[in-house]
Amino acid sequence: MVGEFRFDGVPSIRFGTGVFAGAGRLIRNYGKSLLLVTGSRSFTSGVAGRDFLEEMKKSGTKIDIVNVDGEPHAEFIDSIVAAFQNSNIDVVMAAGGGSVLDAGKALSAMLTVKGKTWDYLEGNPGMKTHPGTRLPLIAVPTTAGTGSEATKNAVLTTPGEPRYKRSLRHENFVSDIALVDPLLTTGCPPEVTAASGLDAITQLLEAFVSTGSSPLTDALAESGLQKAFGSISRAVHNGDDTEARSGMAYAALLSGIVLANAGLGAVHGYASILGGYFDIPHGVVCGTLLGSVTRVNIQKLRASGSGSEYLDKYSEAGRLMSPRKGESRDYYLDYLADELDRLIDNLSMPRLGQYGIMASDVSALASETGIKNNPIQLDRGDLEAILLSRL
Ligand SMILES: [Fe+2]
Missing domain, CATH: 3.40.50.1970 (Rossmann fold)
Structure with missing residues (x-):
């Protein structure tokens, strides 16, 4: 229904x-x-x-x-x-x-x-x-x-x-x-293309697994993710690749539509706090934290024994990202978490420490972070561990 x-x-x-x-x-x-x-x-x-x-x-x-x-x-x-x-x-x-x-x-x-x-x-x-x-x-x-x-x-x-x-x-x-x-x-420099492109991917993925998602936002999020996964590296490494630029422009447009109608998750919860206290671009916060948040969300959803629909969606995102078809749900869940980390490394996403965020800031930042429509509850310890993993 x-x-x-x-x-x-x-x-x-x-x-x-x-x-x-x-x-x-x-x-x-x-x-x-x-x-x-x-x-x-x-x-x-x-x-x-x-x-x-x-x-x-x-x-x-x-x-x-x-x-x-x-x-x-x-x-x-x-x-x-x-x-x-x-x-x-x-x-x-x-x-x-x-x-x-x-x-x-x-x-x-x-x-x-x-x-x-x-x-x-x-x-x-x-x-x-x-x-x-x-x-x-x-x-x-x-x-x-x-x-x-x-x-x-x-x-x-x-x-x-x-x-x-x-x-x-x-x-x-x-x-x-x-x-x-x-x-x-096409004139957008590689570091801006990487950070803004990862912001779009974060918005698509967070809206896809949002507690506020609908079949309509899901369809748009999947379409955007498919284009973004096939385009982002090419757009960053070859700015004149019109096909890749058009894939990212499409993905970004859809990311706006779905975030407005499904809401976002913990990565954007961090973004509104970190971006207020530190001079760090929004796309960098999203890009640098997306892999860690996704990994923790998947771990906690698996451990909870509930939230199967969200694991199905994360698995579907992994399938869209993977060149291999017909694998199991667990294969694609692991693939998504690993491949997002690889993508973030390949695109040279800066770590939070480069913007002056230190271990002594983590407790206060985590205490103010809300998780929005994240598919699983994250406690204070989870939020601190995620930040520490990207310092
Ligand atoms: Fe964003």
Whole structure:
């Protein structure tokens, strides 16, 4: 029997090599004033970006450009809102990595309300409920990772110390159009391709074995995992491999859809804590911890004698990753745990110690880590052991 589930809206998706050439036409459907949110270097200096700006100029579209350098801060969003609140912007287009897409999403929402972004962030004391209004939003990913082009939240860093990562979230914040052109990711350097690609794989695998998964999210997660496993190493080691880039762009898009509809697990529980206290990219936290968390989850599910459905799913993920077909469930469970470790090593994922995390930090970090929709309970000792294994 198919149980009860909920699946919320996804953007209108335009996917394929070269689809970005149609961006101008999409923008003109909304009006003549564009707020372009992009990274500090990448997009506007590339051929596609320059051609786009030229086309906008010829068509008489007014463009204001916001550069996002690093992970977006709530106060940064407020400063941009203050500058553009009376500019009659018709549409926001965010073209960049996950931080840029999240900044664009937050700006499209905050330009329609009064007050500080901080007051609307999830989990803040006295949090205000955002009415869900926003300007039209087109999301153009230039890395294959967070899937932010398909999610309903923007992750922002809070002001003050200690820093926290908190979400501005509403069902209505899913972008109107996800314009996913794998050619835009070919300039992405190997270390960013590896970390963002492992973030996408983590999101797909965590959503697949999530306690909030459904047959619909499972189908999408499996499709994304299959493409990602066949593409990530090639995309990292040969950035011009268009087929591999398109596999990763597809996997990242699907990872956003499934994380928004099934939830995530312990790896992302760690990510929200570690990313607040240490200057460590989200994709690196996910990439470096994915193997250890998966191994412990499988061990604990096996020892518990329950959770057979989750072991079946982990086994299916191992089967998708393996060149051998027709093996047993146990074979694929062991294969998945071993192969994820090998992949993480082959992609040279940094260890946590490289970002200043020490053994003396582990107890406090584990005490704050929540496991979200992880398929099996992890206790404090498990959470500490996982961190220690990747220092
Ligand atoms: Fe993630």
